[in-house]
Amino acid sequence: MPPTLKDVAERAGVSRAAVSRTFTDGASVSPKMRRKVEKAATELGYSPNALASSLTTGRTKLIGLVSNNFHNPIFLEVFDLFTRGLQDRGLRPLLVNLSNETDPANSIRMLRQYSVDGVVVASSTLPPGFAKSFRDAGVPVVHSFGRYSSSPEVHVVGIDNAECGRMAARELIRRGYRDVAFLGGPEGATSTQDRLRGFLEELARHPEIAVRHSFAEAYSFNAGRREMLKRLEDRPAEAYFCGDDVLSIGALSAVTGSGLTVPGDIGLIGLNDMEMAGWENINLTTIRQPISEIIGSSIELIVSMLENPDRYPETRLFPCRVIERGTLRPVPG
Amino acid sequence: MPPTLKDVAERAGVSRAAVSRTFTDGASVSPKMRRKVEKAATELGYSPNALASSLTTGRTKLIGLVSNNFHNPIFLEVFDLFTRGLQDRGLRPLLVNLSNETDPANSIRMLRQYSVDGVVVASSTLPPGFAKSFRDAGVPVVHSFGRYSSSPEVHVVGIDNAECGRMAARELIRRGYRDVAFLGGPEGATSTQDRLRGFLEELARHPEIAVRHSFAEAYSFNAGRREMLKRLEDRPAEAYFCGDDVLSIGALSAVTGSGLTVPGDIGLIGLNDMEMAGWENINLTTIRQPISEIIGSSIELIVSMLENPDRYPETRLFPCRVIERGTLRPVPG
DNA sequence: GAGCATTTTGCAACCGGTTGCAAAACGATT
DNA sequence: AATCGTTTTGCAACCGGTTGCAAAATGCTC
Known part of the structure; x- marks a missing residue:
């Protein structure tokens, strides 16, 4: 239905090759030819078929x-x-x-x-x-x-996910937390594994600080919330490094929903710095990716x-x- | 580089048409032929080029x-x-x-x-x-x-955006609000216009209720927050129907950030029911789309x-x- | 095994472009 | 005006498939 190269060529009274050339840059076309072709093309509303040309050029973009x-x-x-x-x-x-x-x-x-x-x-x-x-x-x-x-x-x-883990650990240490935890994303995810590894690595240099970790089922609000609620059942840590911001926000909701305060009772640090982390009613401390x-x-x-x-x-x-x-x-x- | 129809045809010792037919369903191919072709195809790791076929079929999917x-x-x-x-x-x-x-x-x-x-x-x-x-x-x-x-x-x-506006109006009326407002998205958006129209339409039937409206610059958290902050400078309405949930959450943040409570001082109803609206720390009343x-x-x-x-x-x-x-x-x- | 209808197969043209090559046009030089 | 070197143009083959058509193969019946 849309006009093709051939239509343009016929209308302009030139060969198909000439039309093709005017539409591929770097090809040799005289100004006169170019004018003729472009006129015919705009009259017909022609635009080249990218898929057809990909056949010969091998490029689809x-x-x-x-x-x-x-x-x-x-x-x-x-x-x-x-x-x-x-x-x-x-x-x-x-x-x-x-x-x-x-x-x-x-x-x-x-x-x-x-x-x-x-x-x-x-x-x-x-x-x-x-x-x-x-x-x-x-x-x-x-x-x-x-x-x-x-x-x-x-x-x-x-x-460097491991470095992020270390960074989170250093930040918690710097603020004087003595009982910290990693609340990770799904255990199988490489990003979770690496962040945990770095976190533990850094804390290994501070044997006086207690460390633990657990995993949420997904990088999602509900998973973070559920996991944090579980942690709250028993004696929770003083501060949590959460696998990412969405998890953190879920965890945040669990903490405040349980009548505890952040950072009064429990500290939280996330990872990503998604737009929402900066929202006034969330205001999450986080590691910016x-x-x-x-x-x-x-x-x-x-x-x-x-x-x-x-x-x-x-x-x-x-x-x-x-x-x-x-x-x-x-x-x- | 990847094998083509021709390669498969040669390897199977059949015509190119035969190969084409075994890969288009509804075409007539004998079981014997199909076996031969499929064998050659899997050996070569052939899969048909969707773009090339689109040339003749006119369908790219x-x-x-x-x-x-x-x-x-x-x-x-x-x-x-x-x-x-x-x-x-x-x-x-x-x-x-x-x-x-x-x-x-x-x-x-x-x-x-x-x-x-x-x-x-x-x-x-x-x-x-x-x-x-x-x-x-x-x-x-x-x-x-x-x-x-x-x-x-x-x-x-x-x-039906106008109906949503009416629905929001009815909900606010039902809850006894006597001074209500529409905090819309960008004024030019058709969805905003229609929601406002419905909202005003319904409230026109209740002349005892005060109505006003204003527009945020975008359907975004910050725009909602900014717009609500402006409303709070003067005497705000009792309740706001916000153009969508993101705006609502921005408005919510503005209200609570100003030391007021929701729904104690100001009521909010959104539109969309995005996942986040159900999050514990947001818990937004909204109209589900x-x-x-x-x-x-x-x-x-x-x-x-x-x-x-x-x-x-x-x-x-x-x-x-x-x-x-x-x-x-x-x-x- | 001949005769017939039906299915399967291959040929060749086509889809909408591109491109190597040689012929044609152009421009400059003598 | 003839010669030569450059640029521009068209021819024709090709990219990877599809499909109408006719020839070949198959399956049935008698």
């Missing part, structure tokens, strides 16, 4: 954006930044929701059928092997918010892989920092 | 998912439901972020270049003309969360348009209902 996290509000920011960043570079995000899938094979097949030029895996809970299987299928891939590895097999952009930088860097990386698919895989980690708000008690003295 | 709302957490639920629903039907969402665009021409061109089979516009703030320009370009379109029109030009699926039904219906509609593009445009409205939580005072008596 389609990027698979794969995620399994459609419940944490931080991911709305993530999608916003990714879609805008990709669009600005003339790339189109093909969204894949992995929420109920476990097997990568399906989504790999699907993305190959649409011959995406590259894939961005945006998730802190998917195992590293997931991104790897895209690479094995010959598709350039970047794992955003993925796990640090000293010998990376795919590009990873994210934060520079998601905008992470995403910018991920896009830059995937773009560079379009030119050079065999680019040596690297890990890019961005520093986090503590954002002080109102859920930890002040530094003593 | 790509659906443009267009939105300008990447800040309201409710839209994460929206994206989740849309992507899952489309995937389940073998369709692929091509995400378009309209946040900084105002002119539809660009996105229309882009979606036509990728020959999407249809477009879903998911937004309550885009003008009706936006969806229309897709239709004019010959692309099947559904406007989800769009405005009701008695003579619709495109498919609209959503709620059945987003899952709206999205299911939108998908059903766009799917049916793939078969029958000239389907007569209809408006589908879903009923809302009040979810009673803790931000309005109890019914007197």
